[in-house]
Amino acid sequence: xxxxxxxxxxxxxxxxxxxxxxxxxxxxxxxxxxxxxxxxxxxxxxxxxxxxxxxxxxxxxxxxxxxxxxxxxxxxxxxxxxxxxxxxxxxxxxxxxxxxxxxxxxxxxxxxxxxxxxxxxxxxxxxxxxxxxxxxxxxxxxxxxxxxxxxxxxxxxxxxxxxxxxxxxxxxxxxxxxxxxxxxxxxxxxxxxxxxxxxxxxxxxxxxxxxxxxxxxxxxxxxxxxxxxxxxxxxxxxxxxxxxxxxxxxxxxxxxxxxxxxxxxxxxxxxxxxxxxxxx
Amino acid sequence: xxxxxxxxxxxxxxxxxxxxxxxxxxxxxxxxxxxxxxxxxxxxxxxxxxxxxxxxxxxxxxxxxxxxxxxxxxxxxxxxxxxxxxxxxxxxxxxxxxxxxxxxxxxxxxxxxxxxxxxxxxxxxxxxxxxxxxxxxxxxxxxxxxxxxxxxxxxxxxxxxxxxxxxxxxxxxxxxxxxxxxxxxxxxxxxxxxxxxxxxxxxxxxxxxxxxxxxxxxxxxxxxxxxxxxxxxxxxxxxxxxxxxxxxxxxxxxxxxxxx
Numbered sequence: 166x167x168x169x170x171x172x173x174x175x176x177x178x179x180x181x182x183x184x185x186x187x188x189x190x191x192x193x194x195x196x197x198x199x200x201x202x203x204x205x206x207x208x209x210x211x212x213x214x215x216x217x218x219x220x221x222x223x224x225x226x227x228x229x230x231x232x233x234x235x236x237x238x239x240x241x242x243x244x245x246x247x248x249x250x251x252x253x254x255x256x257x258x259x260x261x262x263x264x265x266x267x268x269x270x271x272x273x274x275x276x277x278x279x280x281x282x283x284x285x286x287x288x289x290x291x292x293x294x295x296x297x298x299x300x301x302x303x304x305x306x307x308x309x310x311x312x313x314x315x316x317x318x319x320x321x322x323x324x325x326x327x328x329x330x331x332x333x334x335x336x337x338x339x340x341x342x343x344x345x346x347x348x349x350x351x352x353x354x355x356x357x358x359x360x361x362x363x364x365x366x367x368x369x370x371x372x373x374x375x376x377x378x379x380x381x382x383x384x385x386x387x388x389x390x391x392x393x394x395x396x397x398x399x400x401x402x403x404x405x406x407x408x409x410x411x412x413x414x415x416x417x418x419x420x421x422x423x424x425x426x427x428x429x430x431x432x433x434x435x436x437x438x439x440x441x442x443x444x445x
Numbered sequence: 446x447x448x449x450x451x452x453x454x455x456x457x458x459x460x461x462x463x464x465x466x467x468x469x470x471x472x473x474x475x476x477x478x479x480x481x482x483x484x485x486x487x488x489x490x491x492x493x494x495x496x497x498x499x500x501x502x503x504x505x506x507x508x509x510x511x512x513x514x515x516x517x518x519x520x521x522x523x524x525x526x527x528x529x530x531x532x533x534x535x536x537x538x539x540x541x542x543x544x545x546x547x548x549x550x551x552x553x554x555x556x557x558x559x560x561x562x563x564x565x566x567x568x569x570x571x572x573x574x575x576x577x578x579x580x581x582x583x584x585x586x587x588x589x590x591x592x593x594x595x596x597x598x599x600x601x602x603x604x605x606x607x608x609x610x611x612x613x614x615x616x617x618x619x620x621x622x623x624x625x626x627x628x629x630x631x632x633x634x635x636x637x638x639x640x641x642x643x644x645x646x647x648x649x650x651x652x653x654x655x656x657x658x659x660x661x662x663x664x665x666x667x668x669x670x671x672x673x674x675x676x677x678x679x680x681x682x683x684x685x686x687x688x689x690x691x692x693x694x695x696x697x698x699x700x701x702x703x704x705x
Contacts (some may be wrong), residue, residue, distance in 0.1 A: 204570030228530020234450040270527040311482040379483040
C-alpha cells in the first residue's frame, strides 16, 4: 500500500503488541505515543522495530509541552529526534497545548489562552521543533474543559493561524472538536469551515465520557469508549471539507480486544472509500 | 491581561496547591463552575501520576493497599512532581521518599522493596551493550591485572538490603494474595538485577561478591575491589566471581588504569 495514501490506522498500545505482531492485521498504518519508546533499550524498541518493518508508522507526542513558556525541553526534543531518525515515520505530531512551567510537569494537555502572544510563542516553538527534526510536524487540537477570559480569538482561528505562521500541518481530532463544541457551546461547523483543508494531514477519532458539573454536562476526552454517533457524523462532515485524509482510531484506557479497534478502523475505511468515490 | 507566563504559573499553582482562587479570575466561567472545571484538570494531574507510579511499584501497592498507595502517591507528587514530559522517570526518588516517611519504623523495609522495584524498572529500559571479549584481556600484562577497570552492563543493578526484599518481591507477584509470612529478620538481600533477552532476572550474591561488584560499579580498579571483597570473613574466589560476571554478561569491557 502507498505509505502516503489516505487510509485507516489504529493507535497501538502495549497490551496489544504481542497479538498485533502475531496477527499482523490488514491496516494502512499504525501510530504510537513517542514517549513510550524513548528508552534506549528493552522490549519496547524491539516491538517498534518489528511493527515498523510491516507498517507505515506515525509518532504522536504527548509531552513536548510546546505551548509552555519554559525553555523548550531540549532533552525531550533530542530523544524525539533520535526516535525519528531510528524509525523513519511517515508523520510526527504533537498537541496544541502546554503541560509544564518552572520545570514542573503536569503531564497533561492543558489549553492555551488564544492570544496573539500565545500564537507568536507557539508558532516560534513549532518552528524550532520542525527545524530540529528537519521535517514538517502536525499539531493536534485538544479537548478542553475551560476557556480563558483573555482569549483574543477563537480556537479555530488560533489553529489556522498557527499552521499559516509556523508552516505546520494539522492533525484534526474530530472527537476533540465535538467535546469542545459541547463544553464551550459553539457550532462545530464554524470550526470545520475555518480550517484550511490543505493543512489537514491526519484525523483522529476517539471516544469520550460524560461528567456532570451541577446541572451542566461536560464531555471528557477519555479515549476509553467507542466513537459516538455524533462524532461519526462530524467525521463525515470533516471528510467533505478536507477530502480523504489518513484517519486513526485512538483508544487508550479500558482497552477493548484488538478486534474492536480493527472493526472501528474498517468503519473508517468505508467512510474513506465513499469519500474517494465522491471525489472521483 | 496576564502574560502567558504569569497565567501558566497561576494555573499550575492552582492545580498543585488545590487553590482555585489565584486562577479563577483567568477562567471564563463563574464561581463554582470555574472550580469544578479546574477540578477536572486537578483530577487528571493526580490520576496520570498515580497510574504510572502503580505500574512502576506494583509490589509496594500490593503491600500497602490500593487506597493508601493513592494517598502516598499524592504526597510523593507534592514533593517530587514530574520533571519531564515522559512520566516514566517519576519513580526514581520514590525509595528515598519512603525511607523518609517510614525509616526506622515497622515499615522501614518498604523503601528497600521500592529500591528493588526501581532497579528492575531501570534494567527493563537500559540500552544493550556488547558481550565481553575475553581476548581483549590477552593483551594485558598480568602484572597490571590489579589496575583493570570493568564496565558494568547498563542493564544490571546491584541492590542490597538488611531485609529479605527479594523474598518479599517474589511473594507479591501477580496472582492470589500471598499467604506466605516472611520474617523481616530472616536475612539480608544482596542481589544482581539483570535484564537478559528482555526478561529481568535476579542473581543472589555472597557478601564478598557484592563488595567486589559494588567497587567495580563505582569504577574502582580490580585491586581495590578485591581488597574490599577480602575485608569480609566469607570465603571468596576472585577467579570464579569474575568468570560468573562474564558468563552473566554483567561486565562488558575492561581497560587498564592509565595511572597507577
